[in-house]
Amino acid sequence: MKKIFLSMSFCVALFASCGGNANHDVVKTDKTVVSQAKSKQENKTRTIHVYFFGDFPSNLGSQMIKELRKVYSSVHFEGRISLPDSAYYVPRNRYLAAKLLNTMMTLQLNNDMVLGMTTKDISLKYKEHENWGVMGLSYLNKRAAVISTYRLRIPSKRTEHLRKLMLHELGHVEGLPHCKAEHCIMHDAEGQNRFSQLDDFCSSCKAVFKSKGWDMN
Ligand SMILES: [Zn+2]
Numbered sequence: 001m002k003k004i005f006l007s008m009s010f011c012v013a014l015f016a017s018c019g020g021n022a023n024h025d026v027v028k029t030d031k032t033v034v035s036q037a038k039s040k041q042e043n044k045t046r047t048i049h050v051y052f053f054g055d056f057p058s059n060l061g062s063q064m065i066k067e068l069r070k071v072y073s074s075v076h077f078e079g080r081i082s083l084p085d086s087a088y089y090v091p092r093n094r095y096l097a098a099k100l101l102n103t104m105m106t107l108q109l110n111n112d113m114v115l116g117m118t119t120k121d122i123s124l125k126y127k128e129h130e131n132w133g134v135m136g137l138s139y140l141n142k143r144a145a146v147i148s149t150y151r152l153r154i155p156s157k158r159t160e161h162l163r164k165l166m167l168h169e170l171g172h173v174e175g176l177p178h179c180k181a182e183h184c185i186m187h188d189a190e191g192q193n194r195f196s197q198l199d200d201f202c203s204s205c206k207a208v209f210k211s212k213g214w215d216m217n
């Protein structure tokens with residue numbers, strides 16, 4: 001039987017932190033939902049199906065797809081989907097990331113991966129925080145990830161940072177946990193926005209990507 005649970009101690013706090021500050025608007029983290037069940041088809045190359053939520057900018061989305069195709073052979077753009085009303089969190093004008101993932105999982109077939117992009121603020125329940133703003137959410141070793149541009153607030157760096165966020169979340173989808181190597185894109189930055197310092201994947205993370213069919217030099 002497959003069991004999925006929210007991990008509170010694993011894979012948290014990417015690119016941000018609360019730093020003791022109660023202002024959740026500056027709190028950023030990512031989080032994964034962990035599956036204990038290993039994918040039976042994990043060694044088979046899977047297609048990444050990309051969706052834009054709502055009015056996600058076409059230019060930026062196309063750039064991300066182009067970046068993905070540089071490192072992965074099977075990427076399909078599937079079109080736009082509406083942000084589900086059921087995911088809207090009225091008190092903070094945000095969308096619940098887990099519900100966006102659920103929406104994408106309904107579109108998922110054949111053990112492929114689904115990736116959703118949004119400009120909206122996304123959040124989840126995290127530890128004592130009822131609603132915690134995040135940049136991305138993914139299922140570890142499973143099939144779905146959602147990323148948001150909302151917290152990428154340096155316009156000149158937005159594309160670069162979104163690319164790294166996208167690859168980080170897809171790394172989780174491919175089974176990679178956070179990495180101890182400081183400059184690795186899978187590194188958990190524990191409270192800091194370190195997108196600029198995260199250069200590339202380390203050799204061990206690359207090896208995992210390569211074993212899953214990714215073209216990482
Ligand atoms: Zn992470």
Ligand SMILES: [Zn+2]
Nearest residue numbers: 179184202205
């Ligand atoms: Zn690494």
